[in-house]
Amino acid sequence: MSDWEDEYDERGVAVTRPPGVGTGARAAPTFPSGVPREVVCFGGGAPRGKPSRDRPQWRDRRDGDAGLDGAAVRGDSRDGGRWRGEGRVFGVDGDGSGSRRPVSLRVENALIGRIIGRGGGKIRELEESSGARIKINRGEYEGDLLIFGSSDVQQKAQTMIEELISGGSSVSWPQNDSESPGVKSTSCWSRTALQSSAGPTSTPIDWNALRENREKYETMKWQDLPALKKDFYIEAESVARRSAEEVRIWRKENNNVFVDDLREEGKRPVPNPVYTFEEAFVDFPEIMENIVRVGFQKPTPIQSQAWPVVLSGLDLIGIAQTGTGKTLAYLLPGFIHMDQQPVPRDQRGGPGMLVLTPTRELALQIEAECNKYRYKNFKSICVYGGGDRRAQIKMVTSGVDIVIATPGRLNDLQMNELINLRSITYLVLDEADRMLDMGFEPQIMKIILDIRRDRQTIMTSATWPTGVRRLAKSYLKDPMMVYVGTLDLAAVGTVQQTVLCVQEEEKKAYIFDFIHNMEPQDKVLIFVGKKIVADDLSSDLCLRGIAVQSLHGDREQRDREEALQDFKDGRVRILVATDLASRGLDVHDITHVVNYDFPRNIEEYVHRVGRTGRAGRSGTSVTLVTRGDWKMAAELIHILERAGQEVPEELVLMAERYEKHRREKDMFPTKPRGGGRGGGAQRGRDRFRDDCNWRF
Template sequence: MIYDGVEGPLLWISKGDYEGEVQIFGSSKVQQKAREMIEELVAGDNGPGGFRRGRSGSIWSAAALQASLEDNPPQAIDWVSMRANRHKYEEMKWQDLPPLKKDFYFESEIVASRCEEEVKAWRKANNDIFVDDLKEGEGEKRPFPNPVVTFDEAFLHYPGIMENIVRVGFAKPTPIQSQAWPMSLKGDDLIAIAQTGTGKTLAYLLPGFIHMDGQPVKRDKQDGPGMLVLTPTRELALQIESECNKYSYKGFKCVCVYGGGDRRAQIKAISAGVDIVIATPGRFNDLQMNELINLHSITYLVLDEADRMLDMGFEPQIMKILLDVRPDRQTMMTSATWPTGVRRLAKTYLNNPMMVYVGTLDLAAVNTVQQTVLFCQDEEKKAYLFNFVHNMEPEDKVLIFVGKKIMCDDLSSDMCLRGLAVQSLHGDREQCDREEALKDFKESVVRILVATDLASRGLDVTDVTHVFNFDFPRNIEEYVHRVGRTGRAGRSGASITLVTRGDWRKAADLIPILERAGQEVPDELVLMAERYEKHKREKEMYGSRGGGGRGVRDRGESNWRF
């Protein structure tokens, strides 16, 4: 339907796109004028110089399009030249950047006076902390700052930070904070590898506050945020936002940007002016590509739970985002594991980073958790679970992990029908329902939460007493992160993992995890791993002969070596 002006004709096209029946409404005068225009248009459609909007979507005739191409032939992109001049183009892109300050560390006399033997003994006693210099090229490694063992040693010159720490009531820094704070306050890029629940969030947030406040260009003169925290899930993003608000410093404004949230409200919050953006890569990349946020103002970047972001396939979005963040920024990366993908990401996007890791670079589950492995058939799993639930103590709180969303709903429904107070958490639930589920679990309105691996990273509930792995995780990294949901903040915890015959591929991965954590390794787990190794050898042997292995089958194999 087409309407032109108050007194113009009303046209109703009742059939088709290319051949149509047109009904004209209005006065006789305007009807006649419209009829003449339509006839002129149709007549010109096939005549010389005529035009039509064909199936290609163009209003220009083929002759006109051909003429334009002859006058302005498309030029081939000289990729060789572009690659050769890449550094020149990068310099042009970043030539007008404002000045940047990174070093804000004041080493106290007490910290500086610690001898090498004293520092080594402290690191050994505090979860076996190791430090390393990943600077590329030859030459001596840079000296590592000594760890700080009290908050005063780190933030004596920043009373606003100290006031917040005293208000919250923390007694002393965690091991990762003690060693990470001096490095990050000095302005070095930093990789922090530590188990879940060890305080990595504050390890980068507090230095980030100081970094932003100390920039030569003040906040009211900046056209965009100063800090960006990229994180894999909405739940983790919301928890980091909560930490930002809890330790609010100098009135910094913080906004949380994630898929599934109110996009319009998020854009409005950013447009109103913001200092810190905490975001999932997908939604933030969406805002970036639509030019709704300025990334050139970001001087402090955090890649939180980098291993999880790579597992979830966010590497392309991360790469696009970092193209628009100034290259001389300070970058912090946290991870619970150190697989090949995370190493590649660190080498590409961090500038001569320092590394601090607690424990070992190998996978190691939290050693404050008693880990139990039970063997059963698939049809027996629910009986094992309900037996555990009915034997829970009143103060117990359990997080039950499943592999599929449908099983998450199935188990939570079964428990509701049995009169149990339970919540569920998975990616298909509405954001408001997910937030309500987390709130109920944190506040102990319910003491049972059934979840997919969505919740295995960054779920900050300190009083979870048990983790129940109803389904074995898809890889051993997820096992580590699931188990890390309990035994947090100095508490002890317990995990129960159900293993069925279909999980035999992962048996060999689980054994060293249990051994390094000082846990009992069941004989059946060892036998299962040996059977799978034999199965693999037979498959390779018969497969190499082209026979197909006498019916030996496997649906797929995992990469076991880390």
């Protein structure tokens, strides 16, 4: 038994011993005048003793048992008849009478900050008003508030604390000894008094009942929302007169437009496509004024078929290649949807339209489109990470109609209750496949759950992977699907694709030669795989006197915006970028896309190539392939063949060699054999290197 255990009993109470009794010659501790021997010292340990790790009521200072000012409480110093911690006095009342055991309140960590106040101001006010001394011990999820003083002082402090955190059920009392054997309650009140003060005991959540009554609770959640109107489509006579054969021929001639009703029962008639802007928006003159001002001649195929579906109030899944006008396909019907709602704009309490996008650049681009087609003075805001959060909060809280946001920043504003999503009636998930690739699905789910169920939802994507199908099934209600071309992955047909097989060390020399032979009207977007490569390549070009900008995720937001604007305005004709620019970058006059590094998957290759050949223009892509990219050769050949492009013989040979290597690896897996530690693995690497060591 240690010295400490010899001087105190199992409850932490000092043991009175006759002189000379003990394990050593040291005498029993002497308490200050007026302090009872059963005083409990919380925090760092017993007076002048070694803390025991076997006693639940004693804690080591290293356990983080600190007071408000961050100092661990110690009971080994005396001053003026009081036991002191560091910076805070405990033990006896201010009138010199003996102190009672502290009353303990258990509070959730989320509410402790409300009690403490900024800089500890509220806790000091509580102590001054009640005359008590309060200590806070934080745990992982909850904290204990220890109130020292007389019974009246403790009662007063407890009442003030409960009033401070009123409205929640976060205060609980320690259990009695009979309920938790081995744990001594620190409260001086009886069990009956404690239970009556704590209120009704919380019952466990019945998750099965919640799941079974999900529809009931969701109906209760949204029952107080105002009515919603979604159908605004008035079919023109010229559209209604079109025969099924005429519509079939038009869809085939316009890049094989296909429409499918995804409702499982009771298929609905598919609206006929519109051939002109007037057929879609003849009843909305302000929309027509915007279109005439911009100078568009006719709708794109995705717009011609999507507008009748969306204006009819149906959910839509739009699948089309990049640069085919998907943004305008949902934006113009969204303006009409917000304007025609029965609730006036000033009474909705929040925005009416939300567009979720994967990247900041795409969000800024959509905001520019909103401003270009301004309608009914709708106010839009772009919310994205990296921007001025305070300015975004100010604009959101001042009142907006359209929010274009990245999921991360919007989820931040939503969790802090800075934006009202219950007013959203028109939701757009733009580039849904890219948002899933970037890992935004949890944030998207949190956001969507706070938006009314009877909203109208539009989802756009360039591809149709499994993740997008799952998202569509979960959050769209009986949608129609419109896709242009095919659901199989395919590159834009207006781009000439060239593939060159080179050595890794030859790539930079090729880029220098390519730029040297550029025409004055050429504008080139160079894609690299890593941020450091983007900086390295752009620096080398600058040292050669070539005007260039770089775009990647490590640059400040203002620098990214400046780089993109310089490229759009033509102040620089070369932009070196990571896959950050593969989606949402809408620069119509890009003539060449150069894949300096092959992308990590074939989908990104298709999106990179889609940055050129936009809005009816033609373009050229050049892809540099090295021996390290041989596993992608077969998929690249498939894309080239679908687009009718020439397939280099070296690329075919690369794909054959990789397939042979893969089969051999499956048949003869490498196993460690003699030759010392790691010898088998080394031989496997040597075999792989030898198999790769062939020239193009």
